[in-house]
Amino acid sequence: MNPLDVFYKLKNDVLLTYQKQYPYFEGNWKTFSSQDIQNLIDLIAVQVKQTVSEKWIYTHLKVETNDKLPRKDMLDILSQLVGYSGWDEYVFKWKQEVVPIVAQPKRNNKVVFSVGFIGLFLMGIFIYSYLNREEVQTIPVKNAFTEEQINSEEVKAVMIENDVETPIEIVDSKIQITAKESAKIVLKSPYYKDKTVVLGKENPNEINLQPDDYAMMLKGFMKSDIKDWETRKEQLQKILADDLEVLVMLKNDLGIEYFNKQEFSEKLIVPSVALKRMKVIDIQSNDKNEIKFIRIIQE
Template identity: 60%
Template sequence: MSELELFQFLKQKVLLTYQKQYPYFQGNWKSFSSQDIQNLIDSISEKTKQSISEKWIYTHLKPELNSKLPRKDMLDILSQFSGFSGWDEFVFKNREVAFEEKIKLPKKNNRNSFIIVGIVVAVTIAGLLLYSQKKITQKFQLKNQFTNETISTKEVKAYTIENNKKVEVPIQNAEIEVELKDEKTKVVIQSPYYKKQEVEIAKVSGKNEILLQPDDYAMMLKAFMKSDIKNWETRKIQLDKILSVDLEVIVMLKNDLGIEYFNKKEFSEKLIVPTESLKKMQILEIKNNEAGKIEFIRIKQ
């Protein structure tokens, strides 16, 4: 097996390691979302104490096939994340077995088949019994702290922290329903337009509210993208005030065609003249520097 084929196998190992930390993800690299990419970057940093960029993931991990082998230092990082000392150990241990593991077929052994079927049935029954137990849940409505209006579902994400892992919480009609598994369950609310909110919930019944504080600069940026402001000079001045000199903008293209990068000057020029395509863009993430100015924006086309 060639090293390029082994890299394809390593990509599978990385995906399996990621799924152990985020079991609710059952897709593949093609369906790997921007949030999954951020989760993976954080997990790799935490486990290996080394960093990997979003652009590198798009270039080398997202494609179904790779035409060339990445740098060895990056292969070492992925191998360490997958439980090996580095790329050399991964190659040594997997060169002969990688292909077999990838297309492993069940052996014709009736006794083993019965045992496997019995285990599957037992696990399924146990799962159904656990699921049938009454869950203790609590509902929360997400609102703007200043206007007291409910927040658009598309503009916010919520998750709980269980055993130091993130578990996404569905949001419907600006409302979340949290299952209380411990005496205190922590819920984290994130949005590109609101400041991050962490809430500890005790085991009590009833419906409550979570008030999110808007990020003023992010709200201004949203207004620039969605409105029909005609005064270009005013918009230029305001953009210069809220955008960092080192601004980096990532625009995720439709149909998984890749990404585009813009600096402050290039992005400001796009915002000066409102267009229909600009209004349809969706902001996924905003980061601010220490001075409060926007230094990073991720947008979905």
Template identity: 50%
Template sequence: MTELEHFLRLKEKVLLKYQEHYPFFNGNWKSFSSQDILNLIDLIEKNCKQSISEKWVYTHLKPETNTKIPRRDMLNILCEFVGFSSWDEFVFIRKNTDSNEIEKPNKFKKYKLLSIALFVLLLIALFVFYKNHETTKTIELKNEFTNEKVKSDEVKVFQVKNDVKEELPVKEGNIEIDNDSKKKSKLIIQSPFYKSKTIDLNSQEATSTQTKKIELKPDDYAMMLKAFMLSDIKDWQTRKEQLNSILSDNLEVIVMLKNDLGAEYFDKEEFSQKLIIPTASIKKMKIIEIKKSDDDKIQFIRIKQE
């Protein structure tokens, strides 16, 4: 068996390992979404204390066929993720063990895990149904300058209880949080368009009222960038100068293509050119992540096509 064939088997094992953490994913690498990629990267960082990039996943894991295997250090990371000490051990065991026995998926175990997950979800739903009105509190998220509600798709909110992090749904600019003051809890609010914010929910101020308003401070450069993408051009020279002042020279832009077709990459010059003379496709793009450089300029942008 060639090394490429070993690598294809390793990719299958990575998918099976991913399904242990996300049992409702039942697809393949072709249907592996951008969110699945972020989840996988996070799992590898937590379990292996190593990191892989999105670009690497698109290059080596997403394709249905591979013409060459990745670097040995990256193979070692994937092997550690699925339970082997290294790529050498993985290949050795495959060569010396009946391949059908080690590769055959345990369908019964998979369905059993799925049944357990569904049962647990049912219990959680019943618990929430009977207890939600007693233990939750509504919080409004508002723009600090305009006092308008923050758009639900422009912010992510996480509640951390006893070091367990859980993402909360945002509906019409409101969130529902666990109001159990006996548990150590905090809110982490993140957005590409607003400054990140962390709030201690056990403080006296946070527990004093049933409904609370949290004001988020807009990020000026991010708001300008969003406006450029949505507005019609009036003065392209002015826009070019403004973009140059807010974008880092080392800008990297990743555009996630529709239908999981991969991603496009742009540097500062390429991306600026698209915004200077915007098209209808630009207005259909949605910014989902922005990172700043040390000089506070925009250095990284992740965009999703809609």
């Protein structure tokens, strides 16, 4: 049984899993409707906490024959849906079902045949894994102006590949990627402008984010000990929109505190310990680049 044969088994198990949730469905992949596809997408999101696109299901599941295996991360998602830790365990299950043929042979030639078959099967898996191996690349994330590395806690990154979003952990201001061509990395930060990096044959050695000037000024007000409150007040009038809304998410899930421009400015004018313990997680600006919305959590 080659890897494609195992994939056909997996497709059948996905159908059986779907039928357990929707007993009224008695068809096959050929009769799988657009509503069934949406139901399956929702089922994967609930049970596996992953997303699969409608296009991917049409391309790889609804077709009667597959020319090649899908990417392993997608095979992992389907394997988890049917009750396994991933594709490797699912393949191992079918390998185990082949082994008993060897364990109790009636003739030596059958033993040789079975052993050879298993060897070819394992070799096929090895070749597939080798051809689909992905090298890990480490990319630092820096401030485009200062060329200093950005605080890891101030940036969020996700990889988008075949309509599937996967969060990327940022450690020591660096990200590690194993994506192939056509994937994208999206980086977002309250203090920097959003950036999308399209990966290809030659990926960047570093990713530079352009600071949002007004957001950086706000950060300085909140974290530094500026003594000249008159200057601080004038600058706040410039960078904060008149219709500013500030939401502070209180600790211990106690709710949200609301501030308008005047109320929030008064908090910023006089530095305090409580102010420095506030962490900005979202900033939105208007057409004039004035800050119109701020979301904060208490640390």
